Amino acid sequence: MVDREELESVCKRRGFIWPSSEIYGGEAGFYDYGHLGARLKDNWEDIWKDFFLGIDDNYHMIYTPNILPYRALKASGHVDLFSDVLVHCMRCSESYRADHIVMELTGNNIEGMGAEEIEDILEKNDLRCPSCNGVFSETEDFNMMFSLNIGPTGEHKGFLRPETAQGTYMNFFREYRALRRQMPMGLATIGSAFRNEISPRQGVYRLREFLQAELQIFFVPGVHDTYYEELYDEDQKVRLLRDGEDEVKFVPVKELDELPIFYRYHLAKVYEFYHDHMELPHESIRLRELSDEEKAFYNLIHFDVEISMSSLGGWKEVGGIHYRGDYDLTKHQEESGTKMSIPIEGERVIPHVMELSFGVDRNIWALLDCGYHSKDRDWLSIPNKCAPYHVAVFPLVRKDGIIERSLDVFTELNSNFRAFWDKSGSVGKRYARMDEIGTPYCVTVDYDTLDDDTVTIRDIKSKEQIRVNISELVDVIDSLVFGEKVFNDHFSE
Template sequence: MSTNPRSTIPFSRDALDQVLKRRFFFAPAFEIYGGVSGLYDYGPPGCAFQANIVDTWRKHFILEEDMLEVDTTMLTPYEVLKTSGHVDKFADWMCKDLKTGEIFRADHIVEEVLEARLKGDKEARGISVAPVEESDDKKKRKKKVKEIKAIKLDDKEVAEYENILAQIDGFSGPQLGELITKYNITNPATGGVLEPPVEFNLMFETAIGPSGQLRGYLRPETAQGQFLNFSKLLEFNNEKMPFASASIGKSFRNEISPRAGLLRVREFLMAEIEHFVDPNDKSHPKFEAFKDLKLRFLPKGVQESGSTELIEESIGDAVASGMVDNETLGYFLARIYLFLTKIGVDANRLRFRQHMSNEMAHYAADCWDAELHTSFGWIECIGCADRSAYDLSVHSARTNEKLIVRQPLAEPLIVEKFEIEIAKKKFGPKFRKDAGAVEKWLLARTQCELEDLAKELKDEGKITFEVSGVEGKIELDTEFVKIEKVTRTEHIREFTPNVIEPSFGIGRIIYCIFEHQFWARPEDEARAVLSLPPLVAPTKVLLVPLSSNSELQPVVKQVSAALKKELIPFKVDDSSASIGKRYARNDELGTPFGITIDFESVKDLSITLRERDSTKQVRGSIEDVISAIKGITYENKSWTEGTSKLSPFETQAAE
């Protein structure tokens, strides 16, 4: 793991974890009862940091794009998630140690073992290997890892392993099972044989109401509530297209084996955008302003060739070449990059990975993940997908509600399309209580499906189909139904919008920023610093009276009142610890500025401003110091620009 550019001391995940837990950024939930894997509580600095990131997200996306924010319920009926595909497909592959019963996520265990073997092979060849931080779970399996290191690989095996790791996100369950068998992958701790991978649905099931008859789930994402409210949102937007909705809230996934702290949890905060766009026009009016921004891409073709080499090019070129499907998708990739770098992500440890052909949803036009590099490897933090018209289409078909846009045509349009005519009076006697379900199924067919049914009716004299909830196959002849192609003149265009969906995992982003901005001062390894950008830092200012002398208190109160008036979060530390220790404690909390009040302050109301990372100090009036803090924190000014009215100051007390 590389060091932070501010320090020569190598990054230590253990040191970071100790700081985060000691300063109560977060802690395991129910800890005094032994805790529950994958559940965490945020403490005061963690809450403030998360709130600041969410506030920045709202301003960066919702305010900038005039998005319509909604807050939808976390309880979701079974039928909604059945229709969306989550009941059938929202699953990961898990495998069990047949002897101990220990459960692993199949792709994770394959990745872990193959990476350990490659590392062992490099060490056997005398190739320098950078130290990698191990999770507690990996440390417990150290004995087996040593055995893995003893395995010598030939050049062909090395190439095979690297090829597999480059494509690890694209393997199906059966394919993972084949890899486990082929490469003799076992439980790293015991060497126990693993059973073939089986699917495990990640949703938390519950019952809504006292009878328990209405099945439901805790939502696995915030998107469905936005899709179901599409017609209301379109009306609220005065029927104008394109437009975007947004939602921020908790989601739940019953992770198979959460072992990576905040990166893999069972309850987490999501921020999702659904940008509804005309399928015939996916340009974006603001794309031109961002087309020269260079991003680092890992396209599907590179991964499928077994490589992880990044391509760096402008978003304009990526869209022009077709690597990124359209302007609106490219626009959001650029905006995602700018948001992440604004809140503290290291741009050199950010890449956009395209979903490979075998992992991309069948309905998706394109999909990219923003991945951040940490001591755990590359972590997917944001997904940005063109989901075509899938979501609105399936919900419309299931409910028979038209989730469409109607736009007047400048000129009438002659169109040919298939229409179905149903003999409704005959349906009642034939189908009785099922008549409505059969009729609903027929009316929900797409043009392609109606064309197939029309051919079947003409060739066979009847159509045969099945309807969910209706027993047996249904047969209808021309006495009950007619399907014909008709020509009509249309003055209104009706279409189902496509959806561009950026989806943010806030907790994962938070943890990656912690790793990217954590370092130790070169002169003292014990002095840790969390270099959070002032904009999102939990507390902006530490107010430090030089001593407990009562003469300093009026100035402390005056500065406190001035900070409160400007709505700048601050803390006062008037403890008996040395000023250096007081600053060191708050460097760990990410506090970017310190204000020192000394006996000179009593005489002339001047105060000293300290910058966290460089420990530089400047001095000036209360008004000018607070103005500098505001400028640097909220107006994107540099330290030099913000403190231009202040004078350099040499500290009189040792840091």
């Protein structure tokens, strides 16, 4: 169990993450990554890329701009639909979503209706504020996108992108040609997205500028997706919370009959990422199916990846697995006039999209939340590959040439790993510092080192030590950090 304030305090004090522009009082919804947080984030992104691009030779990274022109987001539906029509009560100034209040008071669903029509309905039916019976104001359109003007005349309207996906969709056809028409085709990207949230809350969980890591997979159902049947491990188990059920089930994906194979395949891959690579325990991961009400209209199948975070009060979304059908490419084809269809057996077919979407900041927070222990000692348990420092080097005491010897060891390790050297305070204090920032291994140079060229390696999880010769130190640390080998293998030797 982690208290959010305690975790935020460590993050600030040690250099992970904190509110942005804080010397000017800050601005809600923006966070900075400090020197440790930046490394953690970069490492997470590297592991994400290695894993998701690694599952198929035809999955690739691309990068696209943060600013998108008006028409791109008109096509995607964000200009019209990524907004709420609000009304305020003139008496008590309570604000409401106009469609919700009309629905509540009249029972009519008016989704997609324009502002003027809504005002008409409010007036004709003499609808009043439910809490004080006051009259409503005129409607106010609130779009969640940050708008801006491009160029000196300001005539070109644009937006900061509300999701990275649109840049990827617009590149579908060019990459389809550049990748020599291989399908299925995956285009991944990592980048910033921007949403002018009404009230950012809960630290990095809801931000106005945030990082997304997304993989868009393009294929034609019934044609390219059969490819996944060969790769598919039907016995792989995932923890699922189905819509309408209230218990999580740990089931092999082969039992999910009503979900297509390509969906099950990627569902399992996402689960594998969190369990095997983020090293989160099964109990902390679940894939939750969204109800029809929660689901966006274009998503045919939608499970969220949820991680149990005690600092945020329980299960929180860190990613989504969306089968979006042909919605995106169809919309861009309509708006742009550019062909998005590909030839299949003499006919032209618009490919479908399977989207794996992750909030990077939320994932970083999930690692910190799940990894931080404060019971007997404060220590951070994160995957070795994620750790800001892989290894630290200490002189046991500051005399008799031990400092110099430890610097030699440090120099060698630092050319192979992210290493850290510290002579300040007692050795126990230095272990404690490394515990707090998740450095998995600490190497200590002592008097035995002077006699026989051995050093100790201390493991963060168990606090146990092994003694190895300096000549094999790099190999041992390498196998501990990057290899399959775990500390106890060495310890029992």
